[in-house]
Amino acid sequence: MPILRAENLYKSFSNVNVLKGVGFTLDRGRVLSMIGSSGSGKTTLLRCLNFLETPDRGRIIVDEEVLFDAADPATHREADKRKKRLHFGLVFQNFNLFPQYTALKNVMLAKELLAKEQPDYRENKAQIQKSIIEEASALLDQVGLSDKFKNYPHELSGGQQQRVAIARALALHPDILCFDEPTSSLDPEISGDVLLAIQDLAKRNLTMIIVTHEMGFAREVSDHVIFLDGGLIAEEGLPEAVFGAPKSERLKSFLGAVL
Amino acid sequence: MSFVDVTLRLLEGFSLTCVIFIVTLIFALPLGLAISFASMSRYKAVRAISKTFVWMIRSTPLMLQVIVVFYGPGLIWGPGFFFERMTAVLIAFIINYAAYFSEIYRGGIQSISVGQYEAGHVLGMTNRQIFMRVVLLQVVKRILAPMSNEVITLVKDTSLARIIAVKELIMMSQEYISAHALIWPLFYSAVFYMIFCGGLTLLFGAAEKKLSYFRS
Ligand SMILES: Nc1ncnc2c1ncn2[C@@H]1O[C@H](COP(=O)(O)OP(=O)(O)OP(=O)(O)O)[C@@H](O)[C@H]1O
Ligand SMILES: [Mg+2]
Numbered sequence: 001m002p003i004l005r006a007e008n009l010y011k012s013f014s015n016v017n018v019l020k021g022v023g024f025t026l027d028r029g030r031v032l033s034m035i036g037s038s039g040s041g042k043t044t045l046l047r048c049l050n051f052l053e054t055p056d057r058g059r060i061i062v063d064e065e066v067l068f069d070a071a072d073p074a075t076h077r078e079a080d081k082r083k084k085r086l087h088f089g090l091v092f093q094n095f096n097l098f099p100q101y102t103a104l105k106n107v108m109l110a111k112e113l114l115a116k117e118q119p120d121y122r123e124n125k126a127q128i129q130k131s132i133i134e135e136a137s138a139l140l141d142q143v144g145l146s147d148k149f150k151n152y153p154h155e156l157s158g159g160q161q162q163r164v165a166i167a168r169a170l171a172l173h174p175d176i177l178c179f180d181e182p183t184s185s186l187d188p189e190i191s192g193d194v195l196l197a198i199q200d201l202a203k204r205n206l207t208m209i210i211v212t213h214e215m216g217f218a219r220e221v222s223d224h225v226i227f228l229d230g231g232l233i234a235e236e237g238l239p240e241a242v243f244g245a246p247k248s249e250r251l252k253s254f255l256g257a258v259l
Numbered sequence: 260m261s262f263v264d265v266t267l268r269l270l271e272g273f274s275l276t277c278v279i280f281i282v283t284l285i286f287a288l289p290l291g292l293a294i295s296f297a298s299m300s301r302y303k304a305v306r307a308i309s310k311t312f313v314w315m316i317r318s319t320p321l322m323l324q325v326i327v328v329f330y331g332p333g334l335i336w337g338p339g340f341f342f343e344r345m346t347a348v349l350i351a352f353i354i355n356y357a358a359y360f361s362e363i364y365r366g367g368i369q370s371i372s373v374g375q376y377e378a379g380h381v382l383g384m385t386n387r388q389i390f391m392r393v394v395l396l397q398v399v400k401r402i403l404a405p406m407s408n409e410v411i412t413l414v415k416d417t418s419l420a421r422i423i424a425v426k427e428l429i430m431m432s433q434e435y436i437s438a439h440a441l442i443w444p445l446f447y448s449a450v451f452y453m454i455f456c457g458g459l460t461l462l463f464g465a466a467e468k469k470l471s472y473f474r475s
Contacts, residue, residue, distance in 0.1 A: 050381050086383045096378035099475040100396045109392065110382035154474040172382060 001064075003028040003207055004049075004176050009058035010070075011044055018044045019055070020231040026176065026224075029205035033218035033239070036228035037254055042211040045228070046178045049209070050090045051081050062087045062175055089174030093181045095161045097153040103164045104149040107136040107171050114172075139167035143197045159190035163197050170201075177201070179210045195221075215258055219243045227251050265435070265444045272431030273451050275345075279417040279427065283352040284410070290353065291360025298365050309361075316358035322419045325351040329423045348420040352413075359409055367402035368394065371475075400470040407463035411456050428452070 002025035011019040018041045026032050034042050047053040049060060051068075054076070060068040067084045069075045097106050115121055115128050140149060143163040153161055162182055169177055179198065183191035195217050201208065202221050212218050218225060218239065225242040227235040227250075235242060235251045246252045297309035316324070329347035332340040342350065371394050379389035421430035432448040435441040 052377055052380065082380075082383050082385065085381060088381070090381045092374060092378065094374060096372075096374035098375070098378070098393050100400075100473045110379075110384060113384060113388050113392070152473050168382070 001028075002026055003063055005059075005061040006045075006049065007059040007061070009045065009048055009060075010056045011041075011048055011053060012056060018231050019048070021058075022228070022231070022233055023058070024226060024233065024236070026207060026209065028175075028207055030223040031202050031206075031208045031210065031221055033222035033225045034209060034211045034228055035213070035215065035218060035225065035242075035254070036234075037257075040228045041231045042228055043180055046090060046180050046209065046211060049176070049178060050088045051085050052090075086172055087175045089169035089172060089177040091162070091165050091169050091177070091179045091182050094185050095153070095158075095165045097161055097164055097168070099153050102150050102152055103140060103145060103156065103160075103167075104133070104136055106153070106164055107139055107167045108132050110168070111136070111171050136167070136171060139170050140164070142170075142200070143167050144193065157190055158186045159193045162186065162194045166194075166197055166201075170206075176207045176209060179208065179212070181211055181213060184213055213258065215243065215255070227254065229254070265447065269428060269431055269444060269448055269451060272426055272428040272448075275420075275425060275427045276414075276417045276451075277455075278345075279348060279352060279420055279425075280414055282349050283356055283413060286349075286353045287356035287360055290357035292364055294357055294361035295364035295368065298361060299368065313358045313361060316355055317362075321351065321355050321416060322422050324355055325419060325422055327351070344423050344425050345420075347423060348425050352416070352420075356409070356413060360406070363402050363405045363409065364398070366405075367398040370401055371397055396470070397475045400473075400475060403463060403467050403470065407459070410463075411459055414452060414456050414459065 004026040005023075006025075007023045009019050009022045010017070022041070022045060024032070034045070036042055044053060048055045055068065055070055057070045058068075059066060059070070066072070066075060067087065098109065101109060111132050112129070115132065118128070121128060137146075137149065140146060143166055145160060145163055145167070148156060148160060148164075153164070156164065166182075182198065183194050186194065191214075195214065198208070198210065199217075199221050210218065210222065220239075222239050225236060225239050226233055227242060227248075229235075229250050235246065235248050242251070243255065246255055294309055294313065297305050298313065300306050300309070325348055328351040329342065329344065332342065341347075375393055375397070376389055379393050384392070417427055418429040420427045421433075424430070428448050428451055429445070432445040435444040
């Protein structure tokens, strides 16, 4: 039973057709990598899954629940978007940490705001707050930042900031965690730490979709690879097949250019 | 005319100056925010109205606006309709400063990257939470310098109230010229403004320092 089913997604901006019918499924605990040249629609696809863009056509189904169906206006309600988004997490290319909060607070903030909406928040405030702090601390430990709890984003290196962003996304326990080129704004020397953190998540059987230009990493970490070309899935399969024995000319020339 | 007498009399004028300053800020700061939201509204008509309003206010002298608020209602609705002098001054000042503040707010709000909003959305925050918990403090940090400029200008603009005979500091000191042929009280009034603005400068400096713990 797949946890995520994206069906026939279309998206255009004014007159540019960016996604032209993309569909795939993802099983729980699996890692999907998405590769493709610049402008092929990778970011747009992730943004559609995270409800930052609204697809023109298609469906998004998580755990048998139809979160979005372009043909069914009942699934478009602005008020429901918030809850639906929580099925997904998104780690941005340029981190987008909140600069006025410490690393720890960045990880805690969204969880705190959600907790305040719980009916029992007032009675158990201290208890809830304590568990949020504990969990956030554990997540920062997990990404190797146990000594940076109190640092503000500008006091951290790019790689450290990105790992805070990963911890921040994990704090809400998304069903599917998406990464949009998590290392492409980092120096090659420090991107390794981020890749290790993601690899560690894969070992913990987190369900992930990773858009990346790091082919070696994609090959190693993923269970399935999709090659997006001009808004369509041009080729997909096991990493060994996609990287080892590409069939289409487009993929061959793409791999030839990046490797 | 002893120095102490003059000082006491000028302090009387200065107290009105302070009232104009404080009341204007109390109302213009939030009103400016509302106007800035209107200027950024998703509805074109709202934006157009708001921007026209800001243009009208910013393109006419504050002194003229004070006069219009004071004499306008009587001209339109007959002699029975008028505001108290002080009320007219406050209305004109609040509207004028709200218009200027709204543009500073708008610049600050629009300078925050969309990534901050998107990060908040992806984390399940509401628009309100994103504004209050993520964007606001960054905006405050960014607009502190232009706001301090505007607020210090307000201190000196209060002297325009004398155009409809509100006895603020300058008007008080000018009376010594006509009544006693003394000009030094007018020069002396500068000291009050300088002390007040000096205090404000220190205050804004402290706020800037307080927000220097993060970069955005
Ligand atoms: N908001 C937008 N308005 C107009 N066009 C857009 C918008 N967002 C994306 N596009 C266009 O959609 C196309 C695909 O963009 P997208 O960012 O999804 O590509 P990508 O595969 O992520 O590329 P890259 O590898 O460079 O990140 C591009 O041609 C881009 O110009
Ligand atoms: Mg992209």
